[in-house]
Amino acid sequence: MKFAAALVMFASVATYANENDFNVTVKEGAGKAISFTMNDTKDVHVSLYAQDGTGIFDEAIKNKEGKISRTYDLNALPAGTYFLETETTAKVARYQITVEGAKAVVSEDVTEIYKPVVLSKDGIVTVSIENNATPVKIKVYDDSNEEVYNETFEGATVAKRFDMSRSIAKNFTLVMIYNDRQFVETVAAR
Missing domain, CATH: 2.60.40.1930 (Macroglobulin (MG2) domain)
Incomplete structure (x- = not known):
């Protein structure tokens, strides 16, 4: 209805x-x-x-x-x-x-x-998440949709840095899951 x-x-x-x-x-x-x-x-x-x-x-x-x-x-x-x-x-x-x-x-x-903050410069990608003490899962996929990273973090704040400058992929998709929400962001590798 x-x-x-x-x-x-x-x-x-x-x-x-x-x-x-x-x-x-x-x-x-x-x-x-x-x-x-x-x-x-x-x-x-x-x-x-x-x-x-x-x-x-x-x-x-x-x-x-x-x-x-x-x-x-x-x-x-x-x-x-x-x-x-x-x-x-x-x-x-x-x-x-x-x-x-x-x-x-x-x-x-x-x-x-609070949404994740994703910064990308010269192939270095930084993910910062202020969280309510629920587990945070971060997955990274290359432009062929292959999973290249998957980790679950415990704790209130997550700060993770990725060096994607040497990758042959042009773009990466980050999937961040916490508080029953999924946030997706695509970043350039260079």
């Missing part, structure tokens, strides 16, 4: 400062409406999905001023658990929203996953 057509969105650019870079709240007096505000970002991908993973709404937002504000009316949604997820260049944040009766409740627990 698709609810995207029934989802009403009111958009506006936020013109106020907030010490949080991302904030989700229930809009006062609006029943099942939720609002989110994001500061200091110009591009964000927003998804709303049901507990079973069914996508309800998906939007890529760009704003030159670096402040984004949206309100979503969830009145068309049946009672249940939903997730609002935002993805920027640096991290993914996920809020749990419970729709019950005539209201929506936003959980105070936020799941934030």
